[in-house]
Amino acid sequence: MTTYNELAGLRVNYVSSDPTLNTGNEGQVWYNSTSGTLKSLVQIKAWSAGGDMSTARNELAGAGVQTAGLVFGGATAPSTLSNATEEYSGYTWSNGGNLSTARAGPGSAGTQTAGLAFAGRTPGGVSNTTEEYDGSTWGPGGNMATSRSNLGGAGTQTAGLGFGGYVTSPPYMSNATEEYDGSAWAAGGNLNISKYALGSCGIQTAALAFGGRVAPDGTVFSNSTEEYNGSAWTTVNNLNTARIDLAGAGVQTSAIAFGGFIPPSSAATEEYDGTTWVTSPNMGTARYTLAGAGTRAAALAAGGRAGPRQTATEEFNSTIFSPATGAWASGGNMGTARADFTGCGTQTAGLGFGGYAGPAPGYRNLTEEYDGSTWSPGGNLATARFGLGAAGTQTAGLAFGGESTPGDRAATEEYDGSTWSPGGNLATARYYLAGAGTQTAALGFGGAVPPSATPVANTEEYDGSTWTTGGTMGTSRKKLGGCGLQTAALGFGGATPTTTAATEEYDGSTWTAGGSLNTAIKELAGGGTQTAGLAFGGNSGSITGATELYDGTSWISAPPMATARNLLGGAGTQTAGLAFGGQTPSNTAATEEWSGPQTTATASTLTTS
DSSP, X not given: XXXXXXXXXXXXXXXXXXXXXXXXGTTOEEEETTTTEEEEOEXXXXXXXXXXXXXXXXXXXXXXXXXXXXXXXXXXXXXXXXXXXXXXXXXXEEEXXXXXXXXXXXXXXXXXXXXXXXXXXXXXXXXXXXXXXXXXXXXXXXXXXXXXXXXXXXXXXXXXXXXXXXXXXXXXXXXXXXXXXXXXXXXXXXXXXXXXXXXXXXXTTEEEEXXXXXXXXXXXXXXXXXXXXXXXXXXXXXXXXXXXXXXXXXXXXXXXXXXOBSSSBOOOEEEEOSSOEEEEOOOSSOOBSOEEEEOSSEEEEEOOBSSSBOOOEEEEEEEEEOGGGOEEEEOOOOSSOOBSOEEEEOSXXXXXXXXXXXXXXXXOOOEEEEOSSOEEEOOOOSSOEESOEEEEOSSSEEEEOOEETTOOTTOXXXXXXXXXXXXXXXXXXXXXXXXXXXXXXXXXXXXXXXXXXXXXXXXXXXXXXXXXXXXXXXXXXXXXXXXXXXXXXXXXXXXXXXXXXXXXXXXXXXXXXXXXXXXXXXXXXXXXXXXXXXXXXXXXSSBOOOEEEEOSSOXXXXXXXXXXXXXXXXXXXXXXXXXXXXXXXXXXXXXXXXXXXXXOOOGGGOOOO
């Protein structure tokens, strides 16, 4: 009899652990013999709208990453140059310190707190000057040897790279490369093709140059790509679409190119894997002379021209997940929409309490109980509060810490299924902390202390009556997620105050580093255990519905919630989680139920051929 393997030449892989989630495995189908699940891998890529800039402009430059971006300079009209700087949080733009010299078409490198601007077109003509940004103020750097504009840039503030560009004498295009050491520019290897209005990304010793103008009269548009190794440029595979005035992000072996002018204005996006460019989803707005920043998987596009000059921002995200890892489904709405609260219990016996619902002061003492389909009122907390920690079950819950009107941030309360009663106070009064464990063996960790909401690393253990000091976390943080037991807990994400992806594992006395979340997130919720954790929702620069699963070593991305939200409540396990309330950014009463990977077969019963 002819088998499927003989007909198709393929068979389902039979493995004991899931493969690494990367683009090389996209479309793969496999059977995990350990969990007894059939899985496949899908990659989701898309551009989405971000917050608008304050100043519409083109020929601006960008630096940093998607959640901490920087743009500067540009033109607000043909003869009106800008010195404006704006900083992106991943959600909104805010004004930074102005450039000393207004300029359009500068080169750029670095980060939001250590940026580099060099050359460009200034009111005095094409320039060779350099400016360095410290997160608030621009100061002078060393001059380039060649004055030029519309050049490529890469690297950092102390290891920058500038190449190509427009020069004022024939043939009007440069192939010169210069390297910056934080104070002075020195000559590097020349590009093979002189060009300007090109795209670029990478670092000083591994840069990428692509596209651009390559004719003396500026009429010929290029699709050529070159790689720099720190001393010489090498020609590699071409872009699929020749264009000028495009932007780029990423590194030499994992880059993204977007926008530009063909003509007309282009929304085309291409991704580079170190060998080949492949097309990807188009931008929402076709535009050219825009700024780019970030990485191949999380890029940022801002400003440019699409007819009028733009303030529009777009974010590109590429997420890989296995659809077989689970799904979210709608549950019954809570009685009161609220945020900044917490919960415990299971998917069919959940408990949500406290929170903020406005109007001022807005603190809530409300408790609600979930039976797997419907929320109903429970006994009220004695102290209305938000940003509190939680542990336990629906009939034996624990609430501790939190911000309250009287300012009693150390208070603990115990729930018996109908009534809250006082427990022992925390040693360190705090709010925005995380919890794990049971009512008689709980753990409280991290959080913020007044008056400046400073993140802490404090850990305390509860025995049903008294809190005692436990091992200190490696990273002080607030607004983090937590799950697990007092002797096997998991803490993840949060704000340090910078948003972090760090994960830590507690063994009953000591915290040790675990695998980081795939995305830095704060204001998230979680459930599960130390070796089977669930993280969902939060704020990663913008409000997200992202879901990740932890196996005791690493996190993998899973399908997101239907409703993106932060400051939400969470409960349950990795296979049966519960998400409720939060901000969308308005307060919500929505509930979602997570169904994770289920063991549906055993290795001995599967036939793969």
